[in-house]
Amino acid sequence: MLKILKYSFYDLMRSRWSYVYFLFYLLLGVVLLFLNNDLSKAVITLMNVIIILVPLIGTIFGVMYYYNSREFTELLLAQPVKRSSIFLGQYFGVATSLSMSLVIGLGMPFVFYGIFNSSAIWDFSLLLVTGAFLTFIFTALAFVIALRNENRIKGFGYAILLWLFMAVIYDGIFLMSLLYFEDYPLDKFSLVATMLNPVDLSRVLILLKLDISALLGYTGAVFQKFFGTNFGLILSSVLLIFWVVIPTFFIWRIAKRKDF
Amino acid sequence: MKKTLHILFFLFFIFGSLQVWAKTVTVCNSCSVKTIQEGINQASEGDTVLVKKGVYREFNIIIDKSIILLGENLPTIDGEDKGEIVKIVSDNVTVDGFKIINVGTSYTSDYAAVRVIKRNGFLIQNLELEKLFFGIYLEKSNDGKVLNNNIRGDAVKEYNSGNGIQLWYCKDVEVRGNNVQNVRDGIYLEFSDNIKISHNISRNNLRYGLHFMFSNHNIYDYNTFENNGAGVAVMFSKFVEMNHNIFKENWGTAAFGLLLKEINDAKITENVFKENTVGINIEGSNRIDYKNNDFISNGWAIKVRGACYTNNFENNNFLYNSFDISYNSNLNDNKFDRNFWSNYTGYDLDKNGIGDVPYRPVKLFSYIVNRTPETIILLRSLFIDIIDFSEKVSPVFTPDNLVDENPKMKTINHDRS
Numbered sequence: 163m164l165k166i167l168k169y170s171f172y173d174l175m176r177s178r179w180s181y182v183y184f185l186f187y188l189l190l191g192v193v194l195l196f197l198n199n200d201l202s203k204a205v206i207t208l209m210n211v212i213i214i215l216v217p218l219i220g221t222i223f224g225v226m227y228y229y230n231s232r233e234f235t236e237l238l239l240a241q242p243v244k245r246s247s248i249f250l251g252q253y254f255g256v257a258t259s260l261s262m263s264l265v266i267g268l269g270m271p272f273v274f275y276g277i278f279n280s281s282a283i284w285d286f287s288l289l290l291v292t293g294a295f296l297t298f299i300f301t302a303l304a305f306v307i308a309l310r311n312e313n314r315i316k317g318f319g320y321a322i323l324l325w326l327f328m329a330v331i332y333d334g335i336f337l338m339s340l341l342y343f344e345d346y347p348l349d350k351f352s353l354v355a356t357m358l359n360p361v362d363l364s365r366v367l368i369l370l371k372l373d374i375s376a377l378l379g380y381t382g383a384v385f386q387k388f389f390g391t392n393f394g395l396i397l398s399s400v401l402l403i404f405w406v407v408i409p410t411f412f413i414w415r416i417a418k419r420k421d422f
Numbered sequence: 423m424k425k426t427l428h429i430l431f432f433l434f435f436i437f438g439s440l441q442v443w444a445k446t447v448t449v450c451n452s453c454s455v456k457t458i459q460e461g462i463n464q465a466s467e468g469d470t471v472l473v474k475k476g477v478y479r480e481f482n483i484i485i486d487k488s489i490i491l492l493g494e495n496l497p498t499i500d501g502e503d504k505g506e507i508v509k510i511v512s513d514n515v516t517v518d519g520f521k522i523i524n525v526g527t528s529y530t531s532d533y534a535a536v537r538v539i540k541r542n543g544f545l546i547q548n549l550e551l552e553k554l555f556f557g558i559y560l561e562k563s564n565d566g567k568v569l570n571n572n573i574r575g576d577a578v579k580e581y582n583s584g585n586g587i588q589l590w591y592c593k594d595v596e597v598r599g600n601n602v603q604n605v606r607d608g609i610y611l612e613f614s615d616n617i618k619i620s621h622n623i624s625r626n627n628l629r630y631g632l633h634f635m636f637s638n639h640n641i642y643d644y645n646t647f648e649n650n651g652a653g654v655a656v657m658f659s660k661f662v663e664m665n666h667n668i669f670k671e672n673w674g675t676a677a678f679g680l681l682l683k684e685i686n687d688a689k690i691t692e693n694v695f696k697e698n699t700v701g702i703n704i705e706g707s708n709r710i711d712y713k714n715n716d717f718i719s720n721g722w723a724i725k726v727r728g729a730c731y732t733n734n735f736e737n738n739n740f741l742y743n744s745f746d747i748s749y750n751s752n753l754n755d756n757k758f759d760r761n762f763w764s765n766y767t768g769y770d771l772d773k774n775g776i777g778d779v780p781y782r783p784v785k786l787f788s789y790i791v792n793r794t795p796e797t798i799i800l801l802r803s804l805f806i807d808i809i810d811f812s813e814k815v816s817p818v819f820t821p822d823n824l825v826d827e828n829p830k831m832k833t834i835n836h837d838r839s
Contacts, residue, residue, distance in 0.1 A: 202719075202742050203764060206802075214804055333805035340797050341790070348796040356799055365803060373801055374673075376699065376721030376744035385796075386675070 166238070166248055170255025174227070180263050183219065187267025195275045201282045205289065208268070209368050212293040213361055217300040218325050220260060224304025225321045227256050229314050239422055249305070249417040250410070257301040261294040268293075285371045292364040295402045299360045300325070302409035309416045328361045336362075349384040357398075360405045367398040450474035458499065459483050462491070473497045473520070481526070485510045485517075488543075493519035496550065501525050501535075508536045514543040521550040532584060534559035538566065547571065556584035557605065564593040568600065575605035577628050585610040585633075586624070589617060597622060607633040608650065611640070620644050630655045631672075642667060653678040653698065662688040666838075670696040678703045679720065685710065692836060694718065700725050701743070704733070713737050714836050722748050722788070731755040739834050740764060740783070744801060747824070748788035754821035758783065762830040770831045781829040784820040786813035 174180050190211065194204040228235075231252065238248050268290065277283050304321050311317040336355050340348055356362045369377060370389065377389045388394040447469060449461040458478055461471040467487050475495040481504045485491060491508075498521045501507040505526040508517060515538075522535040534556035538544050544566035551557045557573045560566065568587060577583030586602035589595060592614040600622045602608040608624030611617060611634035622645045624631035631647035632654045634640070643665040647654050653672035656662060662685060669679035679698035682688075685707040694716045695701035701720040702712075705727040716739045717723035723743040724735075733756040740746045741764045760776070768779035787806050790797050800806050813820060 206742065209802065210804075210807075330805050330808070333800055333803045337790070337797060337800055337805065340794055340800075344794040344796075348794070352796045352799045362800075362803070366799065369801055373721065373744045376801065377798060385799075 164251070166251030167255045170252045171259055174255060174259040179223065180259050183260065184263040184267045187264055188270060191268045191271030195271050201275070201280055205282055205285050206372060208289055209372065212289055212296065213365050214329055216264065216293050216296045217329060217361055220297045220300030221304045221321045221325045223260060224256055224301040225308045225317050228252070228305055228308035229317065236422060245417050246414045249309070249413055253302060253305050253410070253413055257298045260301065261297045264293050264297060265290050288368060288371055292367055295406065296360065296364055298406045299409065302406065302413060306409055306412045306416065309413065309420060328359055332359050333362065353384060353388060357401050360402065363398055363401055363405070367395070367402070370394055444468045444470070446470045446472050448472045448474065451476045458491070462489065465489050481505050481507050483508045485515050486512050488512050488514035490516040491518065496521050498523060503527065506533045506537060510536070510538040510541055510544055513541050515541070516545040517549065518545070519548045521552070523552045525554040525556070527555045527582060529582070532556050532559065534584070537561065538563040542566065545569070554584065554605070556588060557586040557602070558588070560589045560592050560595065562591040564595070567596045567598070570599040573600065573602045573605065575603065577605050580606055580628050583628060586627070589614040592617065602627065610634065611637045613637065615639050625649050627651060634659060638662070647672070652676055653680060655681040655683070656685055657683040660686050664688065664690045664693060666692045668694045668696070669698060669701070670694070672698045674699060682707045682710070690715065694838070695720055695723070703727065704730050706730065708732055710734070716836060717741065717743055719743065721745065724748070726750070726756070733757070736760055737834055739836070741833070745785065745788045747783040748792060749784050749821055749824065750792050752819060752821045754824040758824065758826040760828045760830060761826055762832065762834050763826065766829050768829065775831050777829040777831055780825040780827045782814055782817070782820070782825050784824055785810045786819055789819045
């Protein structure tokens with residue numbers, strides 16, 4: 163598996179796309195910092211980018227990579243290599259290279275700007291870690307979709323739909339249900355609903371750092387416990403890990419049973 | 423010549439008698455006068471009672487003549503939880519330099535470390551109060567000063583704790599340079615006019631850092647209110663001026679930097695509101711000028727609850743607040759002009775430092791959160807940004823005349839030194 167991971171990783175490192183991705187983040191970081199001249203505002207803008215863009219790129223890139231390397235995958239399948247290691251290796255290769263582009267691309271401008279001397283360092287590291295998590299989650303989901311669909315058009319369609327659902331539609335439904343059931347106690351429901359969507363989950367994780375004063379304005383014991391203590395931070399992180407592990411498990415299972 | 427001599431003699435005589443008249447009574451553990459009360463009893467009007475370092479286990483010390491009660495090297499008066507400790511019932515009394523501990527707790531009478539009852543011209547300074555119920559309690563007393571005291575309580579529950587400095591029906595009192603911590607209300611005023619409260623630090627109090635009701639024509643400046651249970655509450659008062667204060671880290675479900683209720687004709691200028699759940703909560707307050715304030719990283723910079731008319735918000739900085747302004751209705755009679763909003767996204771083509779597009783500080787989402795508080799969890803979601811944007815284009819739920827026509831392009835530099 164490690165060999166395949168290494169191969170996928172180097173393959174991607176050589177490819178144009180990870181450079182484009184890397185340069186995009188580099189540019190974004192530079193523009194944000196040096197045109198804005200304000201670290202706190204940059205971190206907030208960055209949060210929007212990470213929450214929306216990272217899942218999108220992860221999804222598209224994951225699907226694209228799977229379909230593109232299909233012939234090579236078939237070649238590998240003919241060799242005495244374990245199936246799970248082929249697919250998991252590819253998956254980890256893609257996800258690692260994507261997160262590296264993200265972390266290095268965004269990290270470099272901020273390091274040069276002097277993030278280490280700033281109090282925003284923790285907010286910023288949390289942003290990067292969340293971004294890396296989102297990359298892993300959405301690449302895994304993309305692989306699951308691609309493995310399930312032989313038809314490329316269908317696969318891409320589902321992948322984009324998945325992103326659209328997680329990033330926008332889910333919150334719309336969430337908001338509507340909160341407004342519709344406003345007469346009922348909703349704090350448990352809203353926390354659970356947040357946990358069920360990795361985009362929301364990472365958003366809340368970052369909010370815990372950025373907007374804690376607003377979040378504490380709501381009178382509810384469950385919210386209070388969640389936002390007021392480290393409980394929220396720990397629970398969100400654990401759930402993010404679950405969000406990586408579960409789709410990865412699906413990749414492994416589908417890959418094992420799939421006919422080629 | 424003889425006449426001059428006479429006058430000289432006369433003057434000498436007067437000064438001499440004054441010297442005799444203003445004598446000093448010394449109290450210490452090894453002196454002939456061993457208790458403070460005894461020292462006060464021996465002193466007469468205008469005398470100084472000098473208390474040397476030591477521990478004096480006394481309570482209910484009554485100062486009934488105008489003397490100076492002076493502590494040397496911070497002597498301790500230990501009330502042993504038996505009741506009130508120092509009670510001033512005479513005009514022109516000075517209490518200076520004591521450490522007063524263990525005030526009794528009672529549910530029927532408000533025991534205080536130092537209480538002034540219906541007297542004028544008091545000066546209470548350099549006291550250290552610990553383990554107290556009420557700290558300094560001024561009752562119908564005027565023209566006094568409370569300076570540089572250090573009050574450190576250990577309040578846990580609101581119902582069995584008292585206030586740090588309490589003014590009740592007082593006039594023309596100056597409260598300056600005090601440090602009040604861990605009591606119920608740091609500084610509490612009721613029915614007190616012409617009070618000047620400045621350079622105090624009030625923090626970690628159970629309820630309010632500063633709390634006042636029915637108190638008009640007061641000035642509050644250069645104070646710091648930090649991490650109080652519910653921030654600062656000002657209610658039912660007129661002509662109040664609050665300048666150069668710092669309100670920070672008042673966090674919680676019902677916590678405000680500043681709560682204004684039924685306040686009219688006030689001036690709120692040059693203050694800093696930082697990291698509060700709500701910067702200013704306004705209810706039924708009219709004709710208030712908010713100028714040159716900084717609102718930094720608050721949950722809500724300003725929450726307008728209703729019945730607020732002709733308020734003026736000018737030249738303030740709104741930096742990185744989760745919500746800048748929240749309204750619970752779509753009526754507006756307040757003016758926002760020439761503020762800086764960090765959320766402003768407009769442009770300035772004519773380069774005059776003022777944005778060409780008006781800024782709408784009230785978002786649809788803040789309206790939704792007012793209605794259904796749980797929705798706060800969707801803060802900063804893309805979907806919310808989309809509906810906020812559509813509301814911005816055509817306001818339906820938020821007041822459509824609530825705009826800052828001249829938003830500044832750059833942070834306004836307030837000189838805070």
